[in-house]
Amino acid sequence: xxxxxxxxxxxxxxxxxxxxxxxxxxxxxxxxxxxxxxxxxxxxxxxxxxxxxxxxxxxxxxxxxxxxxxxxxxxxxxxxxxxxxxxxxxxxxxxxxxxxxxxxxxxxxxxxxxxxxxxxxxxxxxxxxxxxxxxxxxxxxxxxxxxxxxxxxxxxxxxxxxxxxxxxxxxxxxxxxxxxxxxxxxxxxxxxxxxxxxxxxxxxxxxxxxxxxxxxxxxxxxxxxxxxxxxxxxxxxxxxxxxxxxxxxxxxxxxxxxxxxxxxxxxxxxxxxxxxxxxxxxxxxxxxx
Numbered sequence: 475x476x477x478x479x480x481x482x483x484x485x486x487x488x489x490x491x492x493x494x495x496x497x498x499x500x501x502x503x504x505x506x507x508x509x510x511x512x513x514x515x516x517x518x519x520x521x522x523x524x525x526x527x528x529x530x531x532x533x534x535x536x537x538x539x540x541x542x543x544x545x546x547x548x549x550x551x552x553x554x555x556x557x558x559x560x561x562x563x564x565x566x567x568x569x570x571x572x573x574x575x576x577x578x579x580x581x582x583x584x585x586x587x588x589x590x591x592x593x594x595x596x597x598x599x600x601x602x603x604x605x606x607x608x609x610x611x612x613x614x615x616x617x618x619x620x621x622x623x624x625x626x627x628x629x630x631x632x633x634x635x636x637x638x639x640x641x642x643x644x645x646x647x648x649x650x651x652x653x654x655x656x657x658x659x660x661x662x663x664x665x666x667x668x669x670x671x672x673x674x675x676x677x678x679x680x681x682x683x684x685x686x687x688x689x690x691x692x693x694x695x696x697x698x699x700x701x702x703x704x705x706x707x708x709x710x711x712x713x714x715x716x717x718x719x720x721x722x723x724x725x726x727x728x729x730x731x732x733x734x735x736x737x738x739x740x741x742x743x744x745x746x747x748x749x750x751x752x753x754x755x756x757x758x759x760x761x762x763x
Contacts, residue, residue, distance in 0.1 A: 501584050501585035501586050502584075502633050502637065503530075503582040503583065503584050503633055503636045503637065503640075504582065504583050504584075504633070505529075505582060505583045506580065506581070506582045506615070506632060506633065506636060507579075507580070507581045507582070508578070508579065508580050508611070508612060508615045509578075509579050510576065510577070510578055510579070511575065511576075511577045511579060512574065512575060512576055513573060513574065513575070514570045514572075514573040514574075514575060514703060515573070515703065517540075517567050517570070517575065517577065518566070518567055518568070518702065518703035518704055519703075519704065528561045528562065528583065528723060529561060529581045529582060529583055530558060530559065530560060530561060530581065530582050530583070530584055530590070531558070531559040531565070531579060531580075531581050532556065532557075532558050532559075532579070532580040532581070532582075532639075532640075533551065533556060533557045533558075533559070533577055533578070533579055534555075534556050534577065534578040534579075534580075534600065534608060535551045535552060535553050535554065535555050535556070535577055536553060536576040536577065536578055537553055537575055537576035537577075538553070538570055538571050538572045538574065538575035538576065538577075539551065539552045539553065539570070539571045540567055540568065540569055540570040540571065540575065540577075541567070541568050541569040541570075541661075542557055542559075542565060542566075542567055543564075543565060543566045543567070543568065543663050543664070543667065544557075544559055544563050544564070544565050544595055545563055545564050545565075545595075545667065545671075546664065546667045546668055546671055547595050547664075548661045548663065548664045549595070549597050550597065551597055554599065554600055554605075555597050555598060555599055555600060556597070556598045556600045556604070556643060557596075557597050557598070558590060558593040558594075558596075558640075558643070560590065560593075560594055562716075562719070562720035562723065562724060564667075564713060564716040564717070566663065566702060566709070567703075568663055568701050568702050568703065569701065578608075578612075580611065580636065580639075582636065589644075590640065590644075592644055592647055592648070593640075593643060593644060593647055596647055598643050598646045598647050598650065599646060599650060600643070600646060601642065601645075601646045601649070603642055603645075604639065604642040604643055604645075604646055607635065607638050607639045607642050608639055610635050610638075611632070611635045611636055611638075611639050614628075614631055614632040614635045615632060618632050662687075662697060662698060662701050662702075663698075663701060663702055665687065666683060666698070666706075666709075667713070669682075669683060669686060670710070670713050670737075673737070674735055674737070675734050675735055675737065676737055677737050677738065677739040678710060678737055679710075680694065680695065680706055680707065680710070683706075694706065711747070711751075714736045714737050714738060715736075715747075715748065715751060715752070717735070717736040717737075718732055718733070718735075718736040718738070718744065718748065718756065719752075719759070721735060721736065722756055722759055722760040723759075723760065729741060729744070729745075729756050729757060729760075732744070732756070733745075733756075744756065
């Protein structure tokens with residue numbers, strides 16, 4: 475359209491009034507949250523406490539390079555890049571270049587993840603268009619927080635802007651036309667995650683890992699704390715709980731099988747630890763979904 479001359483292009487009459495463009499179906503994001511992480515300790519401890527969940531986590535690195543561990547992958551995340559973590563993906567953050575950082579998080583719920591599958595486990599170089607749309611999302615969020623009484627229309631504008639951000643990221647990913655970032659082969663967290671994944675059904679303890687890596691238990695604890703910023707025992711427990719939560723929400727396996735699969739040793743131990751850490755029994759947690 476030529477705004478200056480107020481003229482329109484010639485549009486042909488449709489041959490079929492019931493066939494148009496736009497057959498892809500995707501849900502609208504709901505229950506949106508935006509927040510900023512500015513310290514290494516807060517970033518790593520929050521990842522430990524939040525565990526696996528049904529929400530999407532969109533990360534924009536504004537400042538300070540680091541690594542994001544998503545299931546068994548290790549993904550370097552540099553300033554100007556973005557990463558979408560899909561529901562029930564175990565994630566943790568490590569190897570941050572500075573204790574001070576600036577990472578913007580947007581978490582949300584979505585009924586279907588199909589149209590976001592191309593972004594799974596992919597670090598995206600955010601284009602100028604994506605960054606502008608991201609800033610518009612932040613502006614909409616701040617407006618919603620400042621004037622919550624504006625109601626449905628304001629919420630819908632926030633939801634629509636987030637859809638634009640996600641679609642822009644998909645376009646950026648498509649434009650990259652490159653394979654996924656190679657993973658560091660010597661990453662301690664990567665190797666521990668590999669063991670935890672391969673040793674399904676086994677109650678993994680620190681002594682098992684120390685033997686696997688030919689280290690003393692004390693040395694392994696120290697190295698892990700330096701790398702991940704949290705105690706190894708807490709990380710192992712968190713990994714088991716992540717695995718159990720995902721199985722409870724996404725499968726119909728009996729709770730006893732889930733306890734074994736996640737490495738809790740017995741259904742009794744599983745139920746006791748699960749309720750202590752999450753405030754619900756495994757059965758009650760499953761019913762909430």
